[in-house]
Amino acid sequence: MFNKNGWILPYIKDNVRLLLFVIFLSTLTIFAAASLMYTSGYLISKAATRPENILMVYVPIVAVRTFGIARSVFKYIERLVGHHTILKILSRMRTRLFRALEPSALSLNSKFKTGDILGLLANDIEYLQDIYLKTIFPGIATLFIYVISIIALGFFSIPFALLIAVVSFVLVGILPFFSLLIEKGRIQQMKSQKSNLYEILTDAIMGISDWLFSGRRSDFIKQYGKNDKLLRGLHFQEKRFRRWRDLIAQFIVAILVLLMLYWAGNESLIGEIPKTFIAAFVLILFPLTEAFIPLSNSIGSIPLYSDSIKRLEGIDEIQKEPIHFEFNNSVEDFTEIEFKNVNFQYGEGAPVLNNISFTLKPNKKTALLGPSGSGKSTILKLIEGAEVPNNGSVKINQIECVDFGEEITKVVSVLNQNPYLFDTSVMNNIRLGRPEASDEEVIEVTKMVELHDYIESLPQGYHTPMQETGVRFSGGERQRIALARVLLQNTPTVILDEPTVGLDSITERKLLQTIFRVLDGKTVLWITHHLIGAELADQILFLDKGNILMKGSHNDLIKNEERYQRLFELDRPY
Secondary structure (H helix, E strand, O other): OOOOOOOOHHHHHHOHHHHHHHHHHHHHHHHHHHHHHHHHHHHHHHHHOOOOOOHHHHHHHHHHHHHHHHHHHHHHHHHHHHHHHHHHHHHHHHHHHHHHHHHHHOOOOOOOOHHHHHHHHHHHHHHHHHHHHHHHHHHHHHHHHHHHHHHHHHOOOHHHHHHHHHHHHHHHHHHHHHHHHHHHHHHHHHHHHHHHHHHHHHHHHHOHHHHHHHOOHHHHHHHHHHHHHHHHHHHHHHHHHHHHHHHHHHHHHHHHHHHHHHHHHHHHHOOOOOOOHHHHHHHOHHHHHHHHOOHHHHHHOHHHHHHHHHHHHHHHHHOOOOOOOOOOOOHHHOOOEEEEEEEEEOOOOOEEEEEEEEEEOOOOEEEEEOOOOOOHHHHHHHHHOOOOOOEEEEEEOOEEHHHHHHHHHHOEEEEOOOOOOOOOEHHHHHHOOOOOOOHHHHHHHHHHOOOHHHHHHOOOHHHOEOOHHHOOOOHHHHHHHHHHHHHHHOOOEEEEEOOOOOOOHHHHHHHHHHHHHHOOOOEEEEEOOOOOOHHHOOEEEEEEOOEEEEEEOHHHHHHHOHHHHHHHHHHOOO
16 A cells, blocks of 8 residues: 555655644644643632632633633644645646546546546545545544553553553554454445446446437336445445444443543542542543544545555556657658558457458548448547557558557547537637647638638627537537637548538538538548448448448449448438
């Protein structure tokens, strides 16, 4: 857990002064609370004896007020500094986590599924927050107070101090260790079950249409309810165990109180301590034991932290140093994409691509047709370098796509079927293609996609807010804005991932004509599942079940392929 490259020790080293200050404040808070009870007990006892001088109770009154205020002040400062320190650490942890997850999230055959990633983000980082707030800070402060209390009591009676130390050790040692043993297995079960629920839920959300169309909604709800019931059962067992453990802890506190009362009474009878100290010694136990009892929860949660750290360290193990690709030639030279004998499958599943070979010719438009599930999206991921073929090669100008790393964005841009538009101005949304672009360059590409006049007619022009996901614009307008973003990016190769899905046939054809016109001179791969506008492509590839069944121009396929003729007739709008 505390290795030098882990998720705990490096952050402790970097913030050791702040962490020690928080522990010091936590110790002062417990000390102030104990002192408050001690002086309160003494004040009550002294006042009951009707002191001959008002100063005999005035000083304790001032002390009670001082320690009462000090407890609140120290507690507030401790929370303020502690949370500031933890948020500072968590910020660095989240940055590190996102950098580690980014390449894995893009790859479907990566080690992490969506549910796993959600579990990492929602659970594991938060648990690392708790290891500081609920274990490290209070644990060290409690142990420090425990030692100081026993030493202080030893000045009055060493044998009694040792007896109290043994009985108190049940609270600070035995119960926490027992909690660790009992809760270790259950915590791992709970975390595993919760991660399983995340996975089921995220898979169901992403495949919601499949659940609806298959008519198996009730099956999903029953299965999810069953898993949720198991998780709630584990939570109930945990709560029941903690209730019994807390009952034992309170019983130990009662024993400590009786022992202290018995000892203080005897010491008072033999004249070793004044009678006014009896209540003081008894009452001081309550804030001290109040600090001891939560230690069981803190230590019992260590398996939870260990599991989270193990999962996070597992991310670091699978990461590779990113390859920084240096362009020896101009970016514009990277215009030819070659698939050669490519085979691919996700994990242990069925093959997705079967020994396919084709070339996207420079400055030509290629339409990749095929039904859903035929492997079109996989080809896109292979070109982006998000996936690596099991066999064969995918190259851009004789360089493996995966070797480009992040530099692939300088060579290939993608116009998706649902491009995300942010809740900011039209100008800012388009400028995402190239953040350093000037307003004039943004306006130029907007004119190219035939949207300039419309944007100018809006009340705020290019500063008009898009609203979240661009809901104030129509589907065709959103795609034109995304196309302008791609044009601003100005890569030599552009992939169109079904950009006209959901549009009516007239809008679709107009948008396609605009797309192909403004992308003239670039290498274009148009991924689609139907044939509207196919005649605009220079080359057509028909992919089905991982195999390229037809290849050629639209005119050649119309003349020579009967299946293509039938599909074109069925798909052609009237």
